[in-house]
Amino acid sequence: MDSVLTGPQFAVLSAVRAYPGNDQSSLAGAVALDTSTMADLCRRLERRGLIRRIESPRDARRKLLSLTDEGETVLAQVNRRARRLDKALLDGDDIASDVDIAALLNALGARWEAVAAFDELD
Numbered sequence: 001m002d003s004v005l006t007g008p009q010f011a012v013l014s015a016v017r018a019y020p021g022n023d024q025s026s027l028a029g030a031v032a033l034d035t036s037t038m039a040d041l042c043r044r045l046e047r048r049g050l051i052r053r054i055e056s057p058r059d060a061r062r063k064l065l066s067l068t069d070e071g072e073t074v075l076a077q078v079n080r081r082a083r084r085l086d087k088a089l090l091d092g093d094d095i096a097s098d099v100d101i102a103a104l105l106n107a108l109g110a111r112w113e114a115v116a117a118f119d120e121l122d
Contacts, residue, residue, distance in 0.1 A: 008031065009041065011031040011032075012031055012051075013067065013071055013074070014075065015031050022064065023062040023064055024062075042065065049070045050067065050070055050071035050075075051065055
């Protein structure tokens with residue numbers, strides 16, 4: 001993803017920003033990670049000072065996540081770099097004028113999720 005963040009780290013930080021205060025087990029599904037990988041990733045992000053993990057007041061086993069100021073800063077920097085990369089990849093290419101690539105990828109992602117849920121694919 002970037003020299004600062006791996007793809008999974010970026011996904012976790014983005015999910016934490018989108019759903020602050022949610023527990024890491026719930027967010028694991030949102031970023032397509034198993035719970036043990038998510039826990040390890042969150043511990044590393046916490047050590048780097050990018051997220052806070054606090055115990056849920058209702059269940060000490062649940063860790064609630066939020067971004068730190070440093071996490072907000074790093075995520076914003078990586079997002080800006082990713083947008084510049086998107087622009088550089090699409091500049092001067094005729095396909096960019098014919099198709100909204102981001103919309104197409106989002107539509108394909110949504111369709112993939114719907115199709116992956118079909119029982120007959122098993």
